[in-house]
Amino acid sequence: MTTATVLLDATDIKRAITRMAHEIIEHHRGAQGLALIGIQTRGVFIARRLRSEIEAIEGLEKNALPCGEMDINLYRDDWTRISHQPIVKPTEIPFEVNDREILLVDDVLYTGRTIRAAMDALMDFGRPSRIGLAVLVDRGHREFPIQPDYTGKKVDSEYDQHVNVLLSEHDDSDQVTLD
Template sequence: MPADPTPDGTTVLGASDVSRALTRIAHEIVERAKGADDVVLLGIPTRGVTLAHRLAERLAGIEPAFDPAASTGELDVTMYRDDLRRQPTRAVGVTRLPQAGIEGRTVVLVDDVLYSGRTIRAALDALGDLGRPRAVRLACLVDRGHRELPIRPDFVGKNLPTSTSERVRVLLSEVDGVEDAVVISGREHGEGGAR
């Protein structure tokens, strides 16, 4: 469901900030992997999939031999979540792996906001059923803190210290039909915050 096109809250990243963050993350991925030959980007629905495709295009700009279509997919983690009993019923999504698979490759999980770490734990469990990557990395546009599990991103667009009462919304033009932005709502007295 598209986000409210006029969200309440404070915009902490605009479209140009999001673009710069993704370009920086792409360069960091290439540097850490010493190229992009064996890199696979798996987006976590919904916005992680869009971000993975954007990162893939940037990787191709850095490493011309990198094929975005053959190295990008999506990973549905619904059935691996540990909160299924407490959450409303969710529709199971689709997992799409690149044709070459993930075996022996460097998989970069891509998500919009990292919060408790539980979604990423579910993603790691899902990956274990799909193959054995050489390495797994995590890229997120926003890290808002408040981890409940020992999970840390390898590539971060923006660290946003937040309170638990605040909410971070990532808006992407392809998904939400509005200009890219990261918006924090629920801030008290104008102080920092996120999702």
């Protein structure tokens, strides 16, 4: 039996999200015209944390930065391999997508299949001017040519290893482990 290696603790996660928020603001020269969309499940919580950090840094009112959430299960090209009955979670994008810079947010980037599905799903809502990607953990091993614009931590991993992201909003603690 192997034990999990802690890659990020609660302090590390907060620090990574704060750094990513600064990078996003610097790259976009503020938050004007930007909207975040978290990918269900943990990407939603990371998007909300990024929104709070960006708003605090920029001196914006709470919830001034548009933030939505998206379920991509039915857009995946491999959903029948994952489950015969996919569990579909809410998709809520309460803002106009057309001509807006959208930043997709997820917890882990691995093969790129989730992000490809998220881009397909997003196009059903309109045509953004640009789509970017922010991930808490990039573990490599892509099957699609997809790279993050903002990364909390890059992890060298083997194919048979698992990166587990725990967030207090869903899991009662903040931690990223590799096992």
